[in-house]
Structures are given as structure tokens and as C-alpha cells.
Amino acid sequence: MPVEQARQFIRHFLFPLSGQETVGLHEAFLRTLAYDVLSPMNVPPQDNSAMDGYAVRHADLVNDATKLRMIGSSFAGHPFSGQVSPGECVRIMTGALIPDGCDTVVMQEHVKHDGAVAVVGSGHSPGQNIRRAGEDIRQGATALSCGQVIRPAEMGLLASLGLGEVAVFSKLRVAIFSTGDELRQPGASLEPGQIYDSNRYSLYGMLGELGGVEILDMGNIRDSRDSLKAALLDAAAKADVIITSGGVSVGEADYIKQLLSEIGEVVFWKIAMKPGRPLAYGKIGSSHFFGLPGNPVAVMVTFQQFVRDALRLLMGQQPKAVFTLKALCASNIKKALGRTEFQRGILTQDENGALIVHTTGDQGSDILSSMSKANCFIVLPVSQGNVEAGNSVDIQLF
Ligand code: AMP
Ligand code: MG
Numbered sequence: 462m463p464v465e466q467a468r469q470f471i472r473h474f475l476f477p478l479s480g481q482e483t484v485g486l487h488e489a490f491l492r493t494l495a496y497d498v499l500s501p502m503n504v505p506p507q508d509n510s511a512m513d514g515y516a517v518r519h520a521d522l523v524n525d526a527t528k529l530r531m532i533g534s535s536f537a538g539h540p541f542s543g544q545v546s547p548g549e550c551v552r553i554m555t556g557a558l559i560p561d562g563c564d565t566v567v568m569q570e571h572v573k574h575d576g577a578v579a580v581v582g583s584g585h586s587p588g589q590n591i592r593r594a595g596e597d598i599r600q601g602a603t604a605l606s607c608g609q610v611i612r613p614a615e616m617g618l619l620a621s622l623g624l625g626e627v628a629v630f631s632k633l634r635v636a637i638f639s640t641g642d643e644l645r646q647p648g649a650s651l652e653p654g655q656i657y658d659s660n661r662y663s664l665y666g667m668l669g670e671l672g673g674v675e676i677l678d679m680g681n682i683r684d685s686r687d688s689l690k691a692a693l694l695d696a697a698a699k700a701d702v703i704i705t706s707g708g709v710s711v712g713e714a715d716y717i718k719q720l721l722s723e724i725g726e727v728v729f730w731k732i733a734m735k736p737g738r739p740l741a742y743g744k745i746g747s748s749h750f751f752g753l754p755g756n757p758v759a760v761m762v763t764f765q766q767f768v769r770d771a772l773r774l775l776m777g778q779q780p781k782a783v784f785t786l787k788a789l790c791a792s793n794i795k796k797a798l799g800r801t802e803f804q805r806g807i808l809t810q811d812e813n814g815a816l817i818v819h820t821t822g823d824q825g826s827d828i829l830s831s832m833s834k835a836n837c838f839i840v841l842p843v844s845q846g847n848v849e850a851g852n853s854v855d856i857q858l859f
Contacts, residue, residue, distance in 0.1 A: 462729050462731065462732050462733065463732075463733050463801070463843065464732060464733065464734050464766065464801045467729060467732050467740075467742075467767060468766075468767065468770065470728070470729065470742075471742070471767060471770060471771045471774070472770075472774065472780060474728065475749065475771055475774045475775055476774070476775075477630065477774065477775060477776065477777035478630070478631065478633065478701055478775050478776075478777075480630065480631030481495040481628050481629060481630050481631055482628070482629065482631055483626050483627065483628050483629075484626060484627065484629055485625065485626050486616065486619060486620060486624070486625060486626065486627070489611045489616070489619070489626075489627050489629055490611060490616060490672065491610065491611060491612070491671070491672020491673055492610075492611055492629035492630070492632075492672060492673045493608060493609070493610055493611070493629055493630045493673055493776045493777045493778050494605055494606070494607055494608065494609045494610075494611060494615075494627060494628070494629060494630075495607060495628040495629050495630045495777065496607050496628050497603050497605070497606050497607050498603070498604045498605040498606075498619070498622070498624070498627070499601055499602070499603055499604065500598045500599065500600055500601060500602050500603075500604045500622055501600065501622060501623065501624075502600050502622065502623060503594045503595035503598070503599060503600045504595065504597040504598040504621050504622065505592055505593075505594060505595075505596070505597065506594060507558055507559075507594050508558070508559045508591055508592065508593055508594050509537075509556055509557060509558055509559060509591070509592050510535075510553045510554065510555055510556065510557050510558075510559060510566045510590060510591065510592070511555065511566070511590045511591065511592050512553075512555060512566055512568045512569075512590045513553070513554050513555055513568070513569050514553060514566050514567050514568040514569040514570075514571075514572065514590065515529070515531075515550045515551070515552060515553060515566065515567050515569065515572050515579050515581065516535065516541075516545070516550060516551045516552075516553040516559055516560050516563035516565070516566050517529060517550045517563055517564075517565050517566070517567055517581060517585075518545065518547060518549075518550075518562060518563055518564060518565070519564050519565040519585065519586075519587040519588075520547070521547060521548060521550075522565075522581055522583060522585055524583065525582055525583050526573075526580050526581075526582060527580070527581045527582075527583075528578050528579070528580055529548060529549060529550040529578070529579045529580075529581060530548060530549050530550070530577060530578060531549075531550055531551065531552060531574075531577050531578065531579050532545065532549045532550070532551060533551050533552070533560075534551060534552040534553070534554075535551050535552070535553045535554070535557040535558055535559075535560055536554050536557050537554055537555065537556035537557050538557075539557070540557065540558040540560070541553075541557075541558070541560040543560070543561075544560075544561050544562050545560050545561060545562030545563050546562060549562075550563070550579050550581070551563065553566060559591055564587055564588060564591075565585060565586075565587055565588060565589055565590070565591070566589065566590035566591055567581055567585055567589075567590070568590060571585075597621070598618075598621075598622070604618060604619075604622060605618065605619070607777070608777050608778055608779055609778075610672070610778055611627070611629070629673075630673070630776055630777040632673055632674060632675040633673060633674050633675070633701050633702060633772060633775055633776050634674075634675050634677060634699065634700045634701045634702070635668055635674050635675070635676055635677065635700060635701065635702045635703075635704060635772070636677040636679055636696035636699060636700035636702070636703045636704070637661055637664050637665070637668070637676060637677070637678055637679065637703075637704045637705070638661070638678075638679035638680060638681065638682050638692055638696070638705055639658045639660050639661045639680070639681040639682070639705070639706050639707060640681070640682050640683075640684060640689060640705055640706065640707040640708040640717065640755070641658075641681065641683075641684060641707045641708065641755065642683055642684045642714070643655050643656055644656065644657070644658040644681045645657055645658065646658060646681070647662070658681050659757050659829060660706040660707070660753075660755070660757055660760045661678065661680075661681070661706070663757065663760060663761055663764075663829075663832075664704060664706070664753075664760065664764065665678065667761070667764050667765070667769070668772075671769060671772060671773070673776050674772070674776075677696070677699055677700055679692060679695070679696060682705075684708060684714040684716070686716045686719075686720070689708070689716050689717065689720055690720050690723075690724065693705075693720060693721075693724060693725075693745055693750075694724065694745070696745075696748070697724075697725075697745040697746045697747075697748040697750075698746075700748055701747075701748060701749065701775065702748060702749045702750075702751070702771075702772065702775065703745065703748050703749070703750045703751070704751045704753060704764075704768065705717060705750075705751075705752050705753065706753045706754065706755055706760050707753075707754070707755030708752075708755065709730070709739045709740070709741050709752040709753065709754060709755070710739045710754065710755070711739075717741060717752045718730050718739075718741050718752065721741055721743045721745070721750060721752065722743075724745055725743050725744050725745035725746065725750060726743050726744050727741060727742075727743040728742045728743045728744070729741070729742050730742070730743075730752070732763075732767075733799065733800045733801060733843060734762075734763075734766070734800055734801045734802070734803065735800045735801070735802045735803070735826075736754070736756060736758050736759035736762055736763075736803070736826035737753075737754050737759040737762050737763040737766075737803075737826070738754070738800070739752075739754050740752070740753060740754065740763045740767065742767075742771075749771065749775065751763075751767075751768050751771070753768070754826070756826035756827050757826070757827060757829040757832075758805075758825075758826045758827065758828060758829055758831060758832055759826045761829075761832050762803045762838075765859075766803065783857060784857070784858075785840060785855040785856065785857055786816060786855070786856050786857075786858070787816070787853050787854070787855060787856075788806075788808060788816035788817060788818040788839075788853070788854060788856045789815060789816065789817050789818070789851065789852075789853060789854075790818055790819070790839065790848050790849075790850060790851070790852050790853070790854040791817050791818065791819040791850055792818075792819045792820045792848075792850055793847070793848065793849055793850050794820060794839070794841070794847065794848040794854075795847055796841050796845055796846055796847055796848060797846075798843065798844060798845070798846055799843060800843060801840065801841065801842055801843055802839075802840070802841040802845075803838040803839075803840060803857075804820050804824050804838065804839040804841065805820065805821040805824065805831040805832060805834070805835035805837075805838065805839070806818040806819065806820055806821065806835055806836070806837045806838060806839040806856055807819055807820075807821060807834060807835060807836055807837070808836055808837045808856060808858065816856075818837065818839055818854065818856050820839065821834040821835050822834075835859070836858065836859055837856045837857060837858045837859055838856065838857045838859075839854050839855070839856055840854075840855045840856065840857055841854065841855075842855075
């Protein structure tokens, strides 16, 4: 299946899970809003000063050196309570309420101050340097929409509305396990033929970065049909989504695809991409199953190209637009026709601002250091052949 078709498939096959809960604002970080937030108030709540200076009545400013009597001060959190009459002004600080009777703030640099008298020049516009009530968000307006991820700006925005808690979609329960008799845990020692299980850790990181996920780490499962079947059934009973790595290819110890068709349904299992051709997607009961390849780079690429969007959809988010940029390729790249390739690239900008990309070097799907060095994918479409240095290529920033 071509890459774009698999993406479309995921968009049409997956629906948001419906559960939701109300959480405090700290807990809401990186979660997904489950409702449209209508602003309960104006932000800012009242007119206030954008400057340190003097609150005046604009009609008073009749010549180059109007003398005004200073009758008090308005600080942020300590408003001036009196009424300002013609010929009077109030010292004011940024964020302080505009006193009754005043309609303009003159910044302090434009005022000479002599005891209780402020001397104000001309050329000031009525209403200047005042932040109006509701100029950020009007009471009753839709401040944030259902499906919005709560990032740092949304954290602050919700707080500015005075909301101490919000309704978000439930955490997605994602079970992960690795497969392979050769795998050992970091910290243990290796026998000949063994390697450390890295996939579960890169997966853990990518899931964590997504937020809103409760990770059920089921460890490493041996290459035995029975153990794998038991693990899949166990995971399906506990989790909304199951993500495994390895054993999904056509080797003699690769049972995942067979098992998926036996205990669930296979929707697709091969994508015309490199790295990551074997990628199984299907359902086991009501759980969504992603069988990622074993090779460490393939795990990260397939997760980032497919699984992440699928999880976002299940969490009630809109799929993110995938932007591609054009960059000048500084490396020669060997590329066969027939598959979309996601080469790992390092993007830089030359002194004229042009985008230049070169590969991270060896592009084997076991070269995990390529993912660490890269800051983008160089995306080479199905019909693309070799790339010569100096050609333009598409890149996707990480
Ligand atoms: P498989 O698809 O199971 O045949 O695995 C393909 C390659 O990826 C083999 O070289 C495996 O040893 C390697 N591999 C599989 N799982 C992991 C893992 N969790 N961590 C690191 N390498 C792995
Ligand atoms: Mg294996």
C-alpha cells in the first residue's frame, strides 16, 4: 500500500474514543480538550494601562506644556479609587486600572514631573496606551475548540480565563512489547548473539512526547507462537492500542501477522516505504493493533509517519498537516524506484538563508544513531531515482 493511501486509511478507519474526565490545569498539559471552551469573562477583565506613565483626560491637553495636578496613583492590583476631574491626572503603572474620568495614558518619558505637577506635551492620541477590556478574548467567545491539544499557550490561556479545571478526553491506554529471543534489557549483560532491546525505549519516548497516553509496558516477549498469542490477548483485554516491534516480517520466527489474522483482523501489513516495509495494522477485539518492524530506525519512522497520527485521532485530536519544505540536497543519494524513502537528514541554512540538507550517512534501518543526528526526513517519493548533489528534495522537519 502506498504511504499516502495508508495515511488516508488510518484517517477513515479510526474514530476518537469517547471517554472523558475533568482534571486540574496542571494535569491537563498535553491532553486534548473534550469541549468548546466559551470564555466566562472578558480578558483582560477591565481597561488597563499598557505603559508606566500618567493617566490623563485627553481634552485637557491643549498646548505643548499642559500642567496637570497629580491627585494619586494607580498600581497593578491597587487601583485609584477617586474621580479624575479636568486639570488633574494620576500616576499609573503597567497593568493598573484606568481611573474614572481618564481616557488616555501618556508614557512617563513624555512627561516632566515637578512635585505634584505633571507637565505634558502635545501630540498624544485619545485612548492611547490603554489595553481594552476583552481585547484578547471577549466574554462568551469560543476561546478554544474541542480537540485542541493543551500546549503551553493553552495552559496560560485557560488560566487567564480563571478555569482551574477542564474536561479532557481520557488517556489512551497503549500496551507496548518487544519481540525477539535475542533481546536483553539494558543493565543486563549480553551473551553472544544477543542485543539490547532499544525499541521499547524509543517507543516509550515517542509516546511520552505525545502526552495523554498511559503506557502499559509489557516487556519483551519470546519468539514463541504461544507466548505471543497470550501477550496479544492480554494486551487486547487491557489496552485501547497495542504496539509491538519485530516479528512482523516473513522470517521463520515471525508470528505476529499470522496471529493477528487468527485472533483479530489484518487491515494492512505492508507499506511501500523504506525503512519500514512490514507494518501491520489491524484490530484485536476493540483494540487497535500496530505491529511495527524490528529494526530500530524502522520503528521510529513508522511510528512518526503513521502511528502518531492514528493515536492523535483516537485521542480526539485533528490530524496534523504534514508540511514539506524544499531544500538543496548536498549529498548524492542512491534510491531505487517503487518505495517512498525517509532518509535521515541534517538541515542547515547557508549565509544567504537557503535551506541545505545532507544525509546523516549510512541509512541502514539498524543505524539508530542516524535518528539522533538528524533533524529532518529527506522524503524521496516512489517515482524518484538517485539524487545528485545540487538537486532539490522534499524534507519534513522533525
Ligand atoms: P525482526 O523483524 O523481528 O526480524 O527484527 C529485525 C531486526 O531488528 C533484527 O536484527 C532484530 O534483532 C532487530 N530488533 C528487533 N527488535 C528489536 C528491539 N526491540 N531492539 C533492537 N533491535 C531489535
Ligand atoms: Mg525478531
